[in-house]
Amino acid sequence: MSEVNGKPANVLDIEKMMEGFKPSQGNVSYASSVNILSAGNDFLLVFQRPRPGTLATGALAPFAIIENAEILGVSVKTAKDLHRALTEHLAGYERIYGKIETEYTRRLDDEAAHRRPQN
Helix, strand or coil: CEECCCEEEHHHHHHHHHHHHHHCCCCCCCCCCEEEECCCCEEEEEEEEEEEEECCCCCEEEEEEEEEEEEEEEEHHHHHHHHHHHHCCCCCCHHCCCCCCCHHHHHHHHHHHCCCCCC
């Protein structure tokens, strides 16, 4: 991934998009993964990001620590609206830039292919 001023280009893109937001409008965080938990009528979205690990000596560790960036609780109705909005936005993004593949989506595609009846 390319870097500008020591920051990954995608982080700079996010910062640029967020320039118009004032702190009173909410916090701006970056997350590289999300875990989703559900209980009753609520979903809990736990957004996470890696940070450098350190050894007891203070030296950088050869591994990253995954920390919670933000934890967001939403109602099932808000979760459904979020699902719909993200689906539409991602479809538009993929029309322009091509299919987005991740380890997770590849695994789901593989599982779906194995469930299809063989003719």
